[in-house]
Structure formats: structure tokens, C-alpha cells
Amino acid sequence: MPDDDANGLFGSFRDPSGFVFKNGGQVYRQINKCYRNNYDFFIKSGLYERLVKDGLMVTHEKAVISPPDPAAAYAIIRPEQVPFISFPYEWCFGQLKDAASLTLNIQKIALEYGMTLKDANAFNIQFIGCRPVLIDTLSFERYRPGRPWIAYRQFCQHFLAPLALMAKVDVRLGWLMENYIDGIPLDLTAALLPKRTRLSFPLLANIHLHARSLKKATEREPDIKNRKMSKAALLGLIDNLESAISKLKWEPAHSLWSDYYDENNYSKFSFDNKLAIVEKFLKEARPANVWDLGSNTGIFARLASNAGIPTVTFDQDYSAVETSYRKARHDGEKNFLPLVMELLNPSGGTGWENRERKSFVERGPADTVLALALIHHLAIRNNLPLEKIAEFFNKICNKLIIEFVPKEDSRVKKMLACREDIFGNYNFDGFCRAFGKYFDMKGSVTIDKSSRSIHLMKRRP
Amino acid sequence: MIRSDTIRSTLTRALFIACLTPILVLFLSDDAQAYIDPSSGSYFLQFLLAGLLGAVFSVKMFWRRITGLLRNPGRKGGDKNA
Structure with a gap:
């Protein structure tokens, strides 16, 4: 695949105000001349300073490097670097809700300074650790009295619609955001939501009536000339959206996975021994960053993040990720980002040419991957040959801390209880053969009072 | 020439x-x-709701200011957006 990052990251082409590009491994943003007035006002009005002071937006500094498009360039800035780019369809309910509240808060502050958000795109919000921030410096324009909020529909599609579906129908509907890059269509949202949601005024107005209004407008263009919207009405709209968002709630269930540590077949002794082994291997690996696959609530990943290593965790279970996120927010964890991901079908490249938003694999490789109590789920429950699993890890990491769970383990026995054992190669020798094709074994330790073992591997150059 | x-x-x-x-x-x-395309239908809805939302918001801010004054009689002012 051609790497066009130097001329502009592929996902940054819709807004003519500027674009993001990479230079020497760093992300920069070109601000175009057509955005000059708005950018200057954004800085001079004090809005930028206020948003940075309140921790709502990434900082940036002017950069002295040659612009990729000199004819259009007004300035080049170097924004605060985001350790890992995540997408709204990978966020748990709490993350999307916090991102929505952040967007509305920024819009209210912008209006105080005579500006307004010209877009309300969920992809413009990123998480640095567990803290959501706006990353798009070009999202603001001068507020023109009388004009409605241009980004109202986008806000409803990117935030309110998925949150309402997650809270009122099924939390897994958050994945719809992967299919709809400009947010979930409001007519689809209205059709999927239960009828009782019409009794809530914020949902009635911003989803159901909004969907109808959009449909009517395609049949007959409404007369909106000479109409004005007062600032009080605009603030009322924002207030109403805030009310809609704050009323949407979802509580994590005690799912199989969120209770996994309480119900697994380790004794307390073995569990503590496993923690010590992982900690030892992490010290040996000295990772620049860590991904934990099948992380559950992130107990092992926190061994890395608490040591100051930027850590991203992935789990398919919304309850486990929500629990993990709430703990991270509560404790103000700066190096810990939990995400929802189905490893058997990870986020693909989406948008224009399948390149607007990068796939999970394209956002790697990670320095070190943790794969604890995972391999039996992939190999036995989901019929993935060990060779395919090793090939995948070879693509996504330089170092690997992996747990091997043999057939003698009670969990594997349970998996095989109701099905034929077609996994002749699933044994320690087969494991070593498959992974030995790509990795050098740097250390192996058997967990005390358990048949399981943990291995540190390094990818061959 | x-x-x-x-x-x-x-x-x-x-x-x-x-x-x-x-x-x-x-x-x-x-x-x-x-x-971005704001969509005329979206604009239309905003105009339609404007009166109601503006009035509700103004009353809310007024009420917040009154209760604020009652709680802290010494303090003046209120919400910047009111």
C-alpha cells in the first residue's frame, strides 16, 4: 500500500481548512490560507488558551518545516501527539458519552468567545490515556448571529444516535458506527429505538422529529430563508442535547468475562504467581508501548501502565471494557486506554478506499503484546490453527508475552466437553513449532500449581 | 506596437x-x-424548536440566578450565557 502520510494522512482530506501529515514520525497539521482569519481569531480571542487550560483540547506549537502544499499553506503546527488513535466504534458506552459531553462543553465555551464548532465529528475526539480531548484545531469558525448550529445533524448522528441505541436497545449497536462513517442515520436510529423513547422530549426532538424533518426536506425543500435563531435558542439547543446525553445510562452487567478472574481455575496463589511472572517479563522486555489482547478488565495490563508504559487494552466484552474505563477515569490513569475489539474480526480499514480510518493491524505494530489466557479461545473455541495465530502475532508486535493453556487445563476440558477434539496439533510442541517460525523464545515459566505456562518471545528481524 | x-x-x-x-x-x-452539509431539514428543525428551547433556556438561567442569589445573597451575577 502506498504511504502517502508525508503528503497528508489519508483520513484528513474533507475539510479544505487544512490537513494532517507526518514528517519524521511526528504528526503535523497544515493550516491553509482560507482558514487564516478563523485560526487567528481562535488564538487571539483566548479560546485556544481556555480550552487547553481546561484540558479539553490538545496543545500545539508553531513548527518550522516546509509545508507539503506550499501554495495553500498559511502555517504549520505540531499538535500534542496522541499515543494511539482509536475510533468511536471501539469505545465503550462511557467513552462515547464522555466524548459527547466534551463536544457540547467545547461548543458552549466557543460561543462565549464568539466562535462555534463547524463540525461535531466523533473522530475528532481522541483519548490520551483515559482523558478525551479534541484534536482538530480547525474545527472552529466565527459565530454569525442568527445562524443555527451547522454541526447539529452531525452531532446527533455521531453521538446521540449511537448512545441512544446502546442505552435503549443493545450496547453492541455501538459497532454500527463502523458501517456509517458520518454517524448512524437518524431514520435508522428512530426505527430501531423503542416507541417509548418518544416520551422523552430530548429524544423525541433530536432523534424522532429530526429524522422526520430530514426526510421531509428531501421531498420538499423547506423555506428557511430570512429565518434567524437567537443565541439563547442556540444555547437552549445545546442545553437540550446535554440533557439528552446525561439521561442516557448503561450499566455493565456481570458478564462471563467481567467475572472471569473470580471464576477462573487459578488459586489465589497461582494468580499472584502469574502477576509476578508477567511483571518480570515486562521488566525484561522494557516495552515502549503495550497492547493487551483479550485484556478483560485490564489487571495484567495495569502492570505496564502503572510503570509508565503507554498501554492499550482490547476486549470484545463491553461490560469488561466499561468497568476498566470507569476505574481508569476514577484513578486518573494517564497511560491506560481500554477499547472494545472483537479479535476474530478486528476493526478494518473503513471510509473512502477503505483507507480513511486505518485498520487495527495498520495501527501497529505494538512494541509488546500481552496475550494471556487467550490462545485456547482462538485455537479451540474458534478453530484457528496455531500457525495462523503465530502469523498474526508476527504482524502486530515485536515482543510477545503469551500464555499457553494445554488440553489438561480445566477450561480447555470444558471447551472440548461437547465437541469432537479435532485439534491434534494443539500441544506445547505444536505451539513452539508454530511460534518458533517467527519468534525467538527468551524465557518460559510455568505458573505454580497450574498446567499453564507463560513465555516471552522476541520477533526475529 | x-x-x-x-x-x-x-x-x-x-x-x-x-x-x-x-x-x-x-x-x-x-x-x-x-x-459539512448541515442539511436544510436539520436547519428547519432548529428554527422550529428555537422559540421553545430559547424560552426554556432563558427561564432556566433566570431560575438558576434566583436560586444562586438566595443561596449566596452576597454574590452578584450569574451564568455568563444567561
Whole structure:
């Protein structure tokens, strides 16, 4: 695949105000001349300073490097670097809700300074650790009295619609955001939501009536000339959206996975021994960053993040990720980002040419991957040959801390209880053969009072 | 051979365009940034709800100011947006 990052990251082409590009491994943003007035006002009005002071937006500094498009360039800035780019369809309910509240808060502050958000795109919000921030410096324009909020529909599609579906129908509907890059269509949202949601005024107005209004407008263009919207009405709209968002709630269930540590077949002794082994291997690996696959609530990943290593965790279970996120927010964890991901079908490249938003694999490789109590789920429950699993890890990491769970383990026995054992190669020798094709074994330790073992591997150059 | 009045006229026109362009850019630049389609249906709904939402918001802010004054009689002012 051609790497066009130097001329502009592929996902940054819709807004003519500027674009993001990479230079020497760093992300920069070109601000175009057509955005000059708005950018200057954004800085001079004090809005930028206020948003940075309140921790709502990434900082940036002017950069002295040659612009990729000199004819259009007004300035080049170097924004605060985001350790890992995540997408709204990978966020748990709490993350999307916090991102929505952040967007509305920024819009209210912008209006105080005579500006307004010209877009309300969920992809413009990123998480640095567990803290959501706006990353798009070009999202603001001068507020023109009388004009409605241009980004109202986008806000409803990117935030309110998925949150309402997650809270009122099924939390897994958050994945719809992967299919709809400009947010979930409001007519689809209205059709999927239960009828009782019409009794809530914020949902009635911003989803159901909004969907109808959009449909009517395609049949007959409404007369909106000479109409004005007062600032009080605009603030009322924002207030109403805030009310809609704050009323949407979802509580994590005690799912199989969120209770996994309480119900697994380790004794307390073995569990503590496993923690010590992982900690030892992490010290040996000295990772620049860590991904934990099948992380559950992130107990092992926190061994890395608490040591100051930027850590991203992935789990398919919304309850486990929500629990993990709430703990991270509560404790103000700066190096810990939990995400929802189905490893058997990870986020693909989406948008224009399948390149607007990068796939999970394209956002790697990670320095070190943790794969604890995972391999039996992939190999036995989901019929993935060990060779395919090793090939995948070879693509996504330089170092690997992996747990091997043999057939003698009670969990594997349970998996095989109701099905034929077609996994002749699933044994320690087969494991070593498959992974030995790509990795050098740097250390192996058997967990005390358990048949399981943990291995540190390094990818061959 | 090019006549001097033709040259003068061309220079005047170039000067006029050079002066006008920044003015046009200044006035048109705001519209140039509105890159997303707000949708007329979405605008229409906002106008439709404007009166109600504006009134509710004003009452809310007024009420907040009153309760704020009752709680802290010594403090003046209220919400900046009210």
C-alpha cells in the first residue's frame, strides 16, 4: 500500500481548512490560507488558551518545516501527539458519552468567545490515556448571529444516535458506527429505538422529529430563508442535547468475562504467581508501548501502565471494557486506554478506499503484546490453527508475552466437553513449532500449581 | 506596437483585481470553511424548536440566578450565557 502520510494522512482530506501529515514520525497539521482569519481569531480571542487550560483540547506549537502544499499553506503546527488513535466504534458506552459531553462543553465555551464548532465529528475526539480531548484545531469558525448550529445533524448522528441505541436497545449497536462513517442515520436510529423513547422530549426532538424533518426536506425543500435563531435558542439547543446525553445510562452487567478472574481455575496463589511472572517479563522486555489482547478488565495490563508504559487494552466484552474505563477515569490513569475489539474480526480499514480510518493491524505494530489466557479461545473455541495465530502475532508486535493453556487445563476440558477434539496439533510442541517460525523464545515459566505456562518471545528481524 | 493607454488600462485592471481579491477572500472565507452539509431539514428543525428551547433556556438561567442569589445573597451575577 502506498504511504502517502508525508503528503497528508489519508483520513484528513474533507475539510479544505487544512490537513494532517507526518514528517519524521511526528504528526503535523497544515493550516491553509482560507482558514487564516478563523485560526487567528481562535488564538487571539483566548479560546485556544481556555480550552487547553481546561484540558479539553490538545496543545500545539508553531513548527518550522516546509509545508507539503506550499501554495495553500498559511502555517504549520505540531499538535500534542496522541499515543494511539482509536475510533468511536471501539469505545465503550462511557467513552462515547464522555466524548459527547466534551463536544457540547467545547461548543458552549466557543460561543462565549464568539466562535462555534463547524463540525461535531466523533473522530475528532481522541483519548490520551483515559482523558478525551479534541484534536482538530480547525474545527472552529466565527459565530454569525442568527445562524443555527451547522454541526447539529452531525452531532446527533455521531453521538446521540449511537448512545441512544446502546442505552435503549443493545450496547453492541455501538459497532454500527463502523458501517456509517458520518454517524448512524437518524431514520435508522428512530426505527430501531423503542416507541417509548418518544416520551422523552430530548429524544423525541433530536432523534424522532429530526429524522422526520430530514426526510421531509428531501421531498420538499423547506423555506428557511430570512429565518434567524437567537443565541439563547442556540444555547437552549445545546442545553437540550446535554440533557439528552446525561439521561442516557448503561450499566455493565456481570458478564462471563467481567467475572472471569473470580471464576477462573487459578488459586489465589497461582494468580499472584502469574502477576509476578508477567511483571518480570515486562521488566525484561522494557516495552515502549503495550497492547493487551483479550485484556478483560485490564489487571495484567495495569502492570505496564502503572510503570509508565503507554498501554492499550482490547476486549470484545463491553461490560469488561466499561468497568476498566470507569476505574481508569476514577484513578486518573494517564497511560491506560481500554477499547472494545472483537479479535476474530478486528476493526478494518473503513471510509473512502477503505483507507480513511486505518485498520487495527495498520495501527501497529505494538512494541509488546500481552496475550494471556487467550490462545485456547482462538485455537479451540474458534478453530484457528496455531500457525495462523503465530502469523498474526508476527504482524502486530515485536515482543510477545503469551500464555499457553494445554488440553489438561480445566477450561480447555470444558471447551472440548461437547465437541469432537479435532485439534491434534494443539500441544506445547505444536505451539513452539508454530511460534518458533517467527519468534525467538527468551524465557518460559510455568505458573505454580497450574498446567499453564507463560513465555516471552522476541520477533526475529 | 503596444499603445501606452492599453498598457495603462491593463495595469489599472491588474491593480483593481489585486486590491479586490483580499477583500473578497476576507468576506467569503467564512463560507469557505463550512465544509459539512448541515442539511436544510436539520436547519428547519432548529428554527422550529428555537422559540421553545430559547424560552426554556432563558427561564432556566433566570431560575438558576434566583436560586444562586438566595443561596449566596452576597454574590452578584450569574451564568455568563444567561
